[in-house]
Amino acid sequence: MAKIGIFVGTMYGNSLLVAEEAEAILRGQGHSATVYEDPELNDWRQYEHDHVLVVTSTTGQGDFPESIAPLFQTIKDQLGYQPGLRYGVIALGDSTYQNFCGAGKRFDALLAEQHAQRVGDVLMIDASEDPEPETVSNPWVEAWGAQLK
Ligand SMILES: Cc1cc2nc3c(=O)[nH]c(=O)nc-3n(C[C@H](O)[C@H](O)[C@H](O)COP(=O)(O)O)c2cc1C
Secondary structure (H helix, E strand, O other), X not given: OOEEEEEEEOOOOHHHHHXXXXXXXXXXXXXXXXXXXXXXXXXXXXXXXXXXXXXXXOEOOOEOOOOOHHHHHHHHHHHOOOOOOEEEEEEEEXXXXXXXXXXXXXXXXXXXXXXXXEOOOOEEEEOOOOOOHHHHHHHHHHHHHHOXX
């Protein structure tokens, strides 16, 4: 069973709700899962040879919420190479904005650049189509968790 850190970037709590439901689903599958609401590099480092699930919305013009912006920047500045890390991304956004799911896409691009291995596709949830994001994320998380050992 896998050890999974769930790293959250949220403004109004939608991503946190998605993350908390993901935590419950993954635990139900027998994994160990922990949500980090104001994640720091030390939290991230515990998963160097395990799994992380990034759940982040996008604000401003393709920007990260304040809760996760410092983590993204420190990973970029201080890590560089993470070949032992396996990850997934759930990106919340709204397609009426220009940079749809921009923050989630940037996190995925950074981790790929640092040689982490993504499990599954990035899930993008469009608030203008799905006002209850957990109805989209829950089945995705079930499938994602089933792929982990
Ligand atoms: C001020 C503001 C700026 C936003 N900018 C973007 C954006 O650039 N791209 C995008 O895809 N969504 C954008 N959104 C939509 C949010 O990402 C979306 O509503 C999301 O579900 C919020 O989740 P949260 O409660 O976890 O922050 C923006 C929303 C607000 C209120």
